[in-house]
Amino acid sequence: MKLRRFYGPWFILGCLFLFEPTVKLVDVLPNAVGFLFLAISLKEISALEYRIENALRLLYYAAGVGALRFVFMFSTFSMNNSDMLTAVTVFGLLEMFLLISFFVSFYSGLTYLAQRSESENVLGKIDAMRTVGIVFAIVHTAATVLPELAALLEVAIDADPDNFSTITLGRLKLYKNYALVICGLVSLIAGGWWLKENLSFMGGVKKDGLFKASVEKRYGEYVGDTPYEELFIRLKGVLVLLVLACVFFTNLRIYDDVALHHKLILPAWVGTVILGICAHRLGVGLYGLIPYAAFAAVQFVLGHLLTSAWWLSVGEAVIPAATLCVAVNTAVVLKRCVLKSMNVDIRNELLRQHIFLALYAALSVAHAVTDNSLLHGIKVLCFVAWAGFSIWTCSAINDEIKLRRKTH
Numbered sequence: 001m002k003l004r005r006f007y008g009p010w011f012i013l014g015c016l017f018l019f020e021p022t023v024k025l026v027d028v029l030p031n032a033v034g035f036l037f038l039a040i041s042l043k044e045i046s047a048l049e050y051r052i053e054n055a056l057r058l059l060y061y062a063a064g065v066g067a068l069r070f071v072f073m074f075s076t077f078s079m080n081n082s083d084m085l086t087a088v089t090v091f092g093l094l095e096m097f098l099l100i101s102f103f104v105s106f107y108s109g110l111t112y113l114a115q116r117s118e119s120e121n122v123l124g125k126i127d128a129m130r131t132v133g134i135v136f137a138i139v140h141t142a143a144t145v146l147p148e149l150a151a152l153l154e155v156a157i158d159a160d161p162d163n164f165s166t167i168t169l170g171r172l173k174l175y176k177n178y179a180l181v182i183c184g185l186v187s188l189i190a191g192g193w194w195l196k197e198n199l200s201f202m203g204g205v206k207k208d209g210l211f212k213a214s215v216e217k218r219y220g221e222y223v224g225d226t227p228y229e230e231l232f233i234r235l236k237g238v239l240v241l242l243v244l245a246c247v248f249f250t251n252l253r254i255y256d257d258v259a260l261h262h263k264l265i266l267p268a269w270v271g272t273v274i275l276g277i278c279a280h281r282l283g284v285g286l287y288g289l290i291p292y293a294a295f296a297a298v299q300f301v302l303g304h305l306l307t308s309a310w311w312l313s314v315g316e317a318v319i320p321a322a323t324l325c326v327a328v329n330t331a332v333v334l335k336r337c338v339l340k341s342m343n344v345d346i347r348n349e350l351l352r353q354h355i356f357l358a359l360y361a362a363l364s365v366a367h368a369v370t371d372n373s374l375l376h377g378i379k380v381l382c383f384v385a386w387a388g389f390s391i392w393t394c395s396a397i398n399d400e401i402k403l404r405r406k407t408h
Helices: 010-018 031-042 050-073 081-117 120-159 169-207 209-224 229-248 268-281 287-305 309-341 347-370 373-407
Strands: 253-256 261-264
Touching: 010 031, 010 169, 031 050, 050 081, 050 229, 081 120, 081 209, 120 169, 120 209, 169 209, 229 268, 229 309, 229 373, 268 287, 268 309, 287 309, 309 347, 347 373
Parallel strands: none
Antiparallel strands: 253 261
8 A cells, every 4th residue: 555645745845845044034935834745745654653653743833833933924024123033033943943853753763664674775864864854954043043143232232332332233234134145045055955865865765665565565554454544534634723723712912012003913713714624624514614604704804804992892702702603613523523433532521622612702701891911811721721621632532543543
């Protein structure tokens, strides 16, 4: 049974989206898309080795970080240099840590599979590829962060201009532009080198008959004949999307000092659209998606267009109520799908989710009306608990999928 995704174009496409330089937070080829392409490539082969499965999980985390950076990219023009340095450093270090962890897990798992197949061609190149990947991750992150360190010197000049009489802000800006160009070129060279090595390595893997025969035989025995296998693959993708939707339901806003109002950063309507995609993947027809479209439209209008004080209070009350409706509906669809194919009991997990989500919606309404800081704090805790129980439920279903695969 062939691993079509692993041998397909997905891995190289993922590398293509990751290799180019990132300037500040601007990413022309979004890294989030690249991480998802890599995840698609590893989806089948991850069932054969737990370290590759762990690498797949890291890619989903990295895609979430990349998605957040893509959202923040649109606010770069309103950021001052200190905020930019903070954002670039945080996102850069998170992605670097996840990428290095991915390389270690993925190539360790691939080493095991190559040893089982007795393929010296693949096995002899893995250590070099791991090193190339780690060097690329470090250089890529350093080239993004280093130019923004000029913000620290700018703060020092503002605090004590007499000690920096030879450096003006104009000259500092010029130096920063030079640093951006140099670091961008270094990052591009490192990325091109990494992309070239991956093209060569994956080409060698596809031509290695011993390795292909071994992993395809193992995949056919371990996964291929499992009942509901297509459903399991689709369900695991849905579980990741459910957790991602929780992030957008924070409905995060930041205060814009220039426009003097709150700017929406993580809109709740995106989370509702993601839940609609989950419902569709779980078998809900187009007619059943109408409520998702309606609630997403309501959340979009209240969140983006009606920003005056009175309408903003209404939105802060209605948006979480809409979130409660679509989340409960999706949970019911998920439960029906799981019970049809597995014996796992998720009623208690879903009940805890619904309780804390209902509390979050109720406290959001109360906070919108009273603007009480204590209510806001409790509301945040309820949201965190809901998100935590959502992850717990996804983990329980995922463990059951692994168990059923092994028993078949």
